[in-house]
Amino acid sequence: MTIQWYPGHMGKALEQLEELIKRIDVVIEVLDARLPFSSSNHKLAELRRNKPLIKVLNKHDLADPAVTKAWVRDFERQTGVRALPLSARKHADTKPLIRLCLGLVPKRGRPGFPVRAMVVGIPNVGKSTLINTLAGKSIAKVGDRPAVTTATQQIDLRNGIVLSDTPGLLWPDMSDQEGAYRLAASGAIGDNALDYTSVGLFAGEYLLGRYPELLKQRYGLSELPESPHDLMLAVGRRRGMLAAGGVVDLHRASEAFLRELRAGKIGRISLEEPPLDPPVAE
Numbered sequence: 001m002t003i004q005w006y007p008g009h010m011g012k013a014l015e016q017l018e019e020l021i022k023r024i025d026v027v028i029e030v031l032d033a034r035l036p037f038s039s040s041n042h043k044l045a046e047l048r049r050n051k052p053l054i055k056v057l058n059k060h061d062l063a064d065p066a067v068t069k070a071w072v073r074d075f076e077r078q079t080g081v082r083a084l085p086l087s088a089r090k091h092a093d094t095k096p097l098i099r100l101c102l103g104l105v106p107k108r109g110r111p112g113f114p115v116r117a118m119v120v121g122i123p124n125v126g127k128s129t130l131i132n133t134l135a136g137k138s139i140a141k142v143g144d145r146p147a148v149t150t151a152t153q154q155i156d157l158r159n160g161i162v163l164s165d166t167p168g169l170l171w172p173d174m175s176d177q178e179g180a181y182r183l184a185a186s187g188a189i190g191d192n193a194l195d196y197t198s199v200g201l202f203a204g205e206y207l208l209g210r211y212p213e214l215l216k217q218r219y220g221l222s223e224l225p226e227s228p229h230d231l232m233l234a235v236g237r238r239r240g241m242l243a244a245g246g247v248v249d250l251h252r253a254s255e256a257f258l259r260e261l262r263a264g265k266i267g268r269i270s271l272e273e274p275p276l277d278p279p280v281a282e
């Protein structure tokens with residue numbers, strides 16, 4: 001299965017975003033901490049020019065803390081880039097982000113002369129959640145597709161920062177099929193476009209190699225299954241997902257496995273580790 005992404009008007013969207021970025025002081029790129037590379041859009045590196053960039057590794061509550069630390073170190077080797085793990089739903093987690101924004105633009109951050117910040121990122125990484133938590137009220141629809149970036153208004157956060165109320169929408173690089181599978185496993189891609197079985201098997205293979213003990217615990221296994229297929233059969237038996245004749249329904253077992261993975265039920269799991277190299281520019 002090849003995972004596709006809507007191509008839309010990517011060139012135009014990038015131009016718009018480039019214009020918006022000219023008028024702001026700090027770019028806040030929201031990433032999924034479980035897959036900070038594949039949930040990024042590598043074109044942002046050019047778009048931001050010399051503007052400071054904060055990479056927010058969101059959904060840290062779901063990610064492997066040791067791997068997240070390695071990602072932070074990896075990102076901060078880039079000039080002008082800071083990285084911060086957090087959970088966008090937690091108000092307390094946004095305080096270090098505010099301090100970082102203010103610290104990166106020392107000339108601003110006063111009444112009448114605020115730091116102008118903007119949240120950007122691919123769908124489903126938690127942009128709306130972060131904007132709402134920062135604003136202390138519901139402004140951006142959670143779970144919705146963001147509106148076009150031209151309609152942005154500034155929200156005064158009353159702490160020396162103003163924030164665009166609409167996130168800049170980026171999209172993932174779907175030419176990297178491994179990355180596309182990781183995104184699908186994380187839940188970033190609409191489930192109607194998904195083949196649960198192939199994504200489940202993909203995620204199962206990664207977890208068998210990287211998080212075997214968590215799998216054993218979650219599914220009460222004394223021995224590690226030998227293949228992702230065997231893992232899915234074990235999950236299906238455990239969850240009673242049987243089709244006619246008592247055979248495991250692989251599709252439903254994979255769906256259950258992915259649901260539990262995405263909800264963090266298997267444990268704090270990251271789906272990729274640094275270093276990963278950006279795709280070669282076209």
Ligand SMILES: Nc1nc2c(ncn2[C@@H]2O[C@H](COP(=O)(O)OP(=O)(O)O)[C@@H](O)[C@H]2O)c(=O)[nH]1
Pocket residue numbers: 058059060061062086087088089090121122123124125126127128129130141142143144145
């Ligand atoms: N576990 C967890 N889920 C989150 C977090 N932030 C956002 N989400 C969930 O991720 C989904 C997408 O969030 P949303 O803010 O709509 O993402 P957007 O498309 O980037 O605006 C929603 O179901 C959120 O509740 C977080 O820190 N932890």
Ligand SMILES: [Mg+2]
Pocket residue numbers: 127128129140141142143144145146
């Ligand atoms: Mg949104």
